[in-house]
Amino acid sequence: MGRWTRTLEPAALAGVNAGEVVGLADGSGVLSGESGSPPASTTCDHCGEPCKDGASMESEGHVFCCQGCQTVFSLLQASGLEDFYQLGERPGRRVELAEDGRRWEFLDDPTVTRQLLDFDNGKLAKVTFHVPAIHCVACVWLLENLFRLNPGIGKSRVNFARREVAITYAPEVVRLSGVATLMERIGYAPVLTLAALDRGQAPGVRRLGLQIGIAGFAFGNIMLFSLPSYFGLDSWSGPLFRTWFGALSLLLALPVLIYSASDYWRSALASLRQRVLTLDVPIAAGLAALYLQSAWEILGGFGEGYLDSTAGLIFFLLCGRAFQQKTHEHLGFDRDYRGFFPLSVLRRTARGDESVSISQVQTGDCLVVRNGELVPADARLIGGEGLVDYSFVTGESDPVPCVIGDHVYAGGRQVGGAIELETVKPVSQSYLTSLWNDEAFRKQRDNSLETLTNRYSRRFTVIVVCIALAAVTGWLVAGQPGRALKAFTSVLIVACPCALALAAPFTLGTAQRVLARLGIFLRNGQVVENMAVVDTLAFDKTGTLTDTEAPGLSRHGEPLEPNESALVTALCRQSTHPYARRIAAALGTAPGMALDVAGFEEVPGRGMKAIVAGRQVVAGSKAWMESHGVTGDWPEVPAGSAVHVGIDGRARGVMVLSNRLRPRVDQLMESLSDRYELALLSGDNAHERDRFQSLFGDRARLHFNLSPQDKLAFIKQLQAGGRKVMMVGDGLNDAGALRQGDVGIAVVEGVGKFSPASDVILDSPRISNLGSVLEFSRRTARVVRAGFMISGAYNVIGVSIAAAGILSPVICAILMPLSSVTVVLFAVGATRWTARRCGLATTAVEKTEGALGASAGRVPAVEPAT
Amino acid sequence: MEVIILLILASLLLAGGFLAVFIWASRSGQFEDTTTPAMRMLVDDPAPKAGSIRQSPKPKHP
Structure with missing residues (x-):
């Protein structure tokens, strides 16, 4: 791979961009930092991310995007670990410097330590950390060389598939918090969720x-x-x-x-x-x-x-x-809310802030939740301006503004500044987590007796016993009791449904592999059978059908002049409100242009204003405009969240943020509505009813403002009416419905990200393939049936020989493997052919890379961090 | 021909030995993670460069 090249003398550097000096040369000898490349393309020599102007640092001829990356670089250099940079092209992870070094202190609490450690004898302890940042060979190497960075650390072993590292350390030399801090410093902060406290292998x-x-x-x-x-x-x-x-x-x-x-x-x-x-x-x-x-x-x-x-x-x-038991180790099909909540939380006490384990949080504690962090327990807002994004827990697409005294529910994510909360209920009894007390979560899902195989085998068993008995009676009547006994056992032996037992596992296992290559991961092969019989599809809206990460923005009214849009961008950059960020991102034209912003003021739920480059810019609700004396005609706007913009007291149009549908969802719905009954179960309000009614068709039932329990109850009610229901959802609020449904499909942004317990984990771009996946599962069920027919034919031959009482070990030894091999070959071949017919295997190779890239790519799966 | 019995016992013993090795390997978790070892072997041990690496501290615990 790459090598550091230091060919130019420092004297030759004058006037030359630093990015040209140090580049990673690949095998073909091309320098990655070719001369003439614009300064904007300078990338960090540690993490490979672009360096922003003004923020980049230089040291010993290397460029870094931030202080954190440089620190890691120096640390690795000093410890003789510079080989890290030869194992991959800029293999590092961007390191956000922690504001306080006390973030991991809660790990030293004896109860937390005891629950986390796999092994501890006082002198030697072993802990397993989940590190989603692991993505390449260099990561593995660096993490397995941790002992060179701290003498207290012994052996560390990485499990790449699970993104885990098992570390042995000496508690007398280094504490658990020390290990975590070291890992954070080099860019591999462990992600600790509540689920880490009780894991069972x-x-x-x-x-x-x-x-x-x-x-x-x-x-x-x-x-x-x-x-x-x-x-x-x-x-x-x-x-x-x-x-x-x-x-x-x-x-x-x-x-x-x-x-x-x-x-x-x-x-x-x-x-x-x-x-x-x-x-x-x-x-x-x-x-x-x-x-x-x-x-x-x-x-x-x-x-x-x-x-x-x-x-x-x-x-x-x-x-x-x-x-059939092909497992996807890096995926969790059984996660509950504990996999979503962080393990630690910042508690404010008279003695100052301290990081504590969530399990120790009691009612009445004062917690501090910063931007982007989760609200860990139902609480009351006692300080700061709350703007809580519940999209993952309730399905509401818009963040909810909260004022002091308001209740905030566990699972919401704070957007904006830090807030102070007083807990009202412990974590395990919150509004959201009480969903997990439903009986739906208590039943075992994996060992369903109502499988296709079992339905066939019932008939099969009855027939076999009948033939065996008939053979016995026949030979007894013929006066040959010895032969009767032999015939009886022979029939049982030959009828032993080996081929029958292999038909389903190999068909379903192959189907599972075909789908996994596309980024659709099944809990087990059985799910294919369940998908084949589904007749009702229920969808969640926010995050499932709509893309919350790339929302649409439409502008109405007179178009803004370029300089005006720069003014609005400058205003929006001042705010942490998600709308403002989206608008800034959508308008953001000239990043280098620094406009002078004065007198910025923001009222949550209403709007914001500032004097930008000497002009008054106002953005927010219509009422906010009126209260600031902005006049003019406002255009009619479609449903969505409207942001009105006024400049110098004049109305300058409306921007509407709508939830953009995922690509090709409209075609998907059209193709599904013929065969399936469709339903929409949304926790959001009904402002988009018309849009979704036309999308789902007239027959579909749309429900809005549903609580997690309502969703579960709705599925139950459908099932009580004899329907086989498939639930497609993404958030924690769908967890009950996913569990209750005959098939639960969790849609995730990037494989490896948190998803509630489900039967299928589907990478979000693949949702448009849902129609072909259902078609494929129906045809696969047919392949299973055909496999049964073949093995049945073999059994008829075998049983006729056996009933005649002439079975010999040689015939048995030939017939048994022969039938098994035929059935297995048929199962695998026919399933692959079916996949091609459904258009699911055509670009298998390309998609394998896509699926791998999603799970092992540079972009880290954003998991709930502490 | 009776000698074949001896040979068979010997061969069973040998095969049993392999089975024992397999059981040991499986129990010690060698089949649990099949991805990482493949990546690990891509990395050479760093060649000790004179002066550039300080004596790396031996891990106290293996």
Whole structure:
């Protein structure tokens, strides 16, 4: 990769932009800072972000965008870690210098420390931090070399997929807050949320791996032992081999049956107890019949049994299970509000401000919430001007102004200056978090018995038992009781639905992989089946259908002159109000132009004014205009949030900020409305009803001003009417509906960002693909059915042989793998073909990069920080 | 031909050894993270440059 090049002498630097001197040369020898590049394109040598005029710093011939980046650079240089810069092109993260070094102090509180640490014996402690900033090889290297920066830190290991780093340190030398501070100083501040306090590692994957390993080991060896009998070598080797090999096979198969197949026994027992026939019942019956029959034959000395088929069967079944259990480690499908709230909060006491853990916040505490921070608990405003953005928790698109004495609800994000709050309720009992007490959050979602596989297997099981009984009666009537027993066990053995059990996992697993490549992540393969039967779609509005990060701005009335728009921009730059920021961003023409702003005044909820370059500029509501004597005609404006602008007492038009729909949502709705019943569940007010009614079609039901509980109740009510509902939402207020729905889809801005518990996590640009995804899931369900048909055909052949009482181990050993392989090949092939037909796999390669870029890209996923 | 029994026992022992290694590897978490090791191996250990790096402090704990 790049190398530092220091070719020019300092004397040659005069008059040359610093960016040209130090550049990173790539393999082709092109300097990134070519001569002639404008100063504006100068990028920071640490983080690669553009340096702003006046803010950039120079040191030893390197350019930095801020003090923070320079500090990291010097720190790494001094510690012999300058190789960091050779591992990637400007691999650093921009470092915001913390205002106070006491931000992490709450970590030293014994209760917090104890809950966070994975291990602690007084001399040695281990902690795992979530660091979303990890994005490249250099990050991994730097974080694993932390010990060079602080002697108290031992080994640190990065898990890139989970964006985690596990650090061992000596508590006697460095405290937990010291570790966190060091990480923050080098640009890798850990993100600590409430959920970090109680994490449980799911050992499921590891266990399945072991089960497969043991089954595979036994399968291979038993197969070798069975070979002599397949080739009829018994005739000259005598009974010796048969006895020995048989005994060894019995021994080898035992752990497979007990450990590897344990889930099938348990599941079969459970479904028998619940009086539901699942596929696991015939599997367990088949396995039992196989082993007992084999043991009887081997111990009796008159056969070699079917142990190779038994072990192979379990091995294939487990492989299918592993294929379906494709997990996306870096995604959280089970997050609740605790993953959204920060772990610490600033508490104001008589002794000054202190950083404390949220769990220690009590009713009546005074908290300080700064710009961009979350309100951690239901509280009352006691100081400052509140402007709270509830878009993520209630769906309201506009920030709510609050005055002293107003209630502020947990989950809102303060915009603007710092405010002081007095807590009214503890975090766990707030208005928002009480949603999680609903019964919808208590039911287990993963083990649904109503799967396609189970519906088929019920019929299948009944048929098999009937044939087995018929065979027994038939042979008994024919007067051959010995043959009757053999036929009975043979039918059970052959009917063991291996291929049937593999059809669904491989089809659904492939579908899951196809979708993951597009940036649509499924909790498990089962979700595809659920999506296929959905008939009602409920959408959230704010953040799901509309794009809150790139809102639309339309101007009405006479166009502004360029110099006038510079005046308005200058005024808007003074404010932290989101409208002002949007307007400034939309108008912002000449960034270098510094206009003199005097007498700036802002009244929350009304407007603002200032004298800019000698002219009076006013912006805000219509009433605000009137109270400032602005006259003139105001144009008619469409629905949305209107900002009126007046210059020197004259009306200069209106700017309307509307929520822009995500691209191609209109086409999506049009295509969906034919097949599905649509509904809109919004927490926002109804000012956009007409717009969405025309978007959703006349039949759609639109609901506004819904609380999180209302949304949940609405879904429940639909389901009570027999509908299969899919909920598409993004915020915490949708959490209940996402959970209650038959399928819950969480839309996220960038993979890895917080999303409430759901079945599907969908990268927001992909929402326009929803129609094809639903189409794909329906067709995939058809592929599963076709797979069942194929395996059913094999079973008919097998069962006819078995019922005739002529089943031999060789036939069994051929038929079983053959049917499995056919079904697996069909499942994978047909699903991929289906994906192409639905237009979901055409640009797979390009989209893989897109999906990866979203999760591993430079732009950090903005997570709730402390 | 009886010698084959001995050979088979030996081969089972060997295979059992491999199985034991697999179980150990799985239990020690080697299959948990399959992404990071691939990135880690891209990085060479820094060559010690005379004078430029101070004796890096040995981590107290491995």
